[in-house]
Amino acid sequence: MGDPHGIGIVGLGVISRAYLDTLAGHPGVRVVAVADLDAARSAAVAAALPGTEALSVEGLLRHPDVRTVLNLTIPAAHAEISLGAIDAGRNVYVEKPLAATFPDGRSVVERAGAAGVRLGCAPDTVLGTGIQTARAAVDGGLIGRPISASAVMVTPGHERWHPHPDFYYTEGGGPLLDMGPYYVSALVQLLGPVRAVVGAASRLRAERVIGSGPRVGERIPVEVDSHVTGVLEHVGGALSTITTSFDAVATTAAPIEVHGETGTLAVPDPNRFDGEVRHFALGGTGWHVLEPSAGYVGASRGIGLVDLVDADGQRPPRAGGEFGLHVLETMTALLRSAAEGRRIELTTVAERPVPVPLTRPEEWAAPRTSGH
Missing domain, CATH: 3.30.360.10 (Dihydrodipicolinate Reductase; domain 2)
Incomplete structure (x- = not known):
């Protein structure tokens, strides 16, 4: 399997606990660093994860062992943090929605493509x-x-x-x-x-x-x-x-x-x-x-990031950025249609991701660490 893939988490609100349940102790990834506007919260999370540092956002984005940034900030900050990570040469997996606005979401997808980094987006x-x-x-x-x-x-x-x-x-x-x-x-x-x-x-x-x-x-x-x-x-x-x-x-x-x-x-x-x-x-x-015939069995939040890491650039991630952009445009177009009182045609087309074969927990997960 090689060395675990280094993850940096920005934003440690309520949803971060669900992600840590999946990521902490997973053999394929390692939480290298965490950052939050609340420094005490960041320090507490890092203290519970051996080998994890509590850093500023800027310090996390520049950490040499962080290969992918997990962006769990509020929606209004999604684009700013994602773009910062992309500009630092990091892959990004962002909590939904991809961005607060469709233009911002499109900028994130285009910047990731130009930088040659992988982009993933919840929900997984x-x-x-x-x-x-x-x-x-x-x-x-x-x-x-x-x-x-x-x-x-x-x-x-x-x-x-x-x-x-x-x-x-x-x-x-x-x-x-x-x-x-x-x-x-x-x-x-x-x-x-x-x-x-x-x-x-x-x-x-x-x-x-x-x-x-x-x-x-x-x-x-x-x-x-x-x-x-x-x-x-x-x-x-x-x-x-x-x-x-x-x-x-x-x-x-x-x-x-x-x-x-x-x-x-x-x-x-x-x-x-x-x-x-x-x-x-x-x-x-x-x-x-x-009977269940497909999908990650026993999955929890963060499986989309694990899938992105497993894809290793050989296939599009199943919870990918272009899919997230199409979902975002669908939703913002609905709101625009409601405001303008007319039918709105979309500009994006997202291919359906490759289906997930029935995959048992022992094939994707590891025992979870205590406390998360």
């Missing part, structure tokens, strides 16, 4: 057994020709549990750019790229109240639409409807359903790596659970 949940098994069923003709799909994500809002939820309600946030990447990525995995969109959006209220942590009770402004719905026209002809909301309370709808001429698939939550894929055949009498 679509590489788990849930979405990959559903994709294998669609590709295998189980439901016949795909006609349509629906995707639904509703929640009253992340301010109920997140102690610092401000970024969810500023540029780069909102239900579509925050949670939409899971659903749009899954729809593109299942049905192929999107050629045009039509969207509508609304904003329920101008303020939100933080529900937990040291700022409980504090009011924060809402600067983005908090309920977004729309239609995606896929290149292959299928139509997807999507609803993402920080205003609704609950739903009984399946996270994703895919309808074909001879059957329907109920697809599990794309915010998770696994879950039951259910099939209802034309003329059938009920739903039947499909």
Whole structure:
């Protein structure tokens, strides 16, 4: 296997713990350095990872052993940190979305291409057994020709549990750019790229109240639409409807359903790596659970970065930058369509990544270290 691939992590918020569960102790990678605006937080994380240094962002980008930067900053900082890493000659894997705006995302992809570095982008949940098994069923003709799909994500809002939820309600946030990447990525995995969109959006209220942590009770402004719905026209002809909301309370709808001429698939939550894929055949009498047939078994956040490292430049990473850019354009075009009241044609086309064969944990993972 050779020496572990050196990783530097910028941003040590809530999501970083999930990434460290996968990366800490993995034989193929080593967390060389970490950086965060909160120096005490950075020092605490480094202290829990033997051989890891707590550095400034600038120091991390220049560390000779950091080959790939894992960018876990807030969306508004994604492009700045990614571009800095690319300019330093580092590969980048960035948390979703690729950037807060489509032009910024396009700049990141173009700069990475010009620099000859690899670029990856979350979500990597679509590489788990849930979405990959559903994709294998669609590709295998189980439901016949795909006609349509629906995707639904509703929640009253992340301010109920997140102690610092401000970024969810500023540029780069909102239900579509925050949670939409899971659903749009899954729809593109299942049905192929999107050629045009039509969207509508609304904003329920101008303020939100933080529900937990040291700022409980504090009011924060809402600067983005908090309920977004729309239609995606896929290149292959299928139509997807999507609803993402920080205003609704609950739903009984399946996270994703895919309808074909001879059957329907109920697809599990794309915010998770696994879950039951259910099939209802034309003329059938009920739903039947499909056995997992594809995907990384037992995967967790960070598998997309591991996949990028394993690709080693010999193939595109399965959670790649161009795919992330297409997802970002799809979402920002939906918001533009809602604002302008018209159909928007997309300018990007992303090839579906190579499918993930059924891959057991012992083939991709290692025992996790204690404390992470």
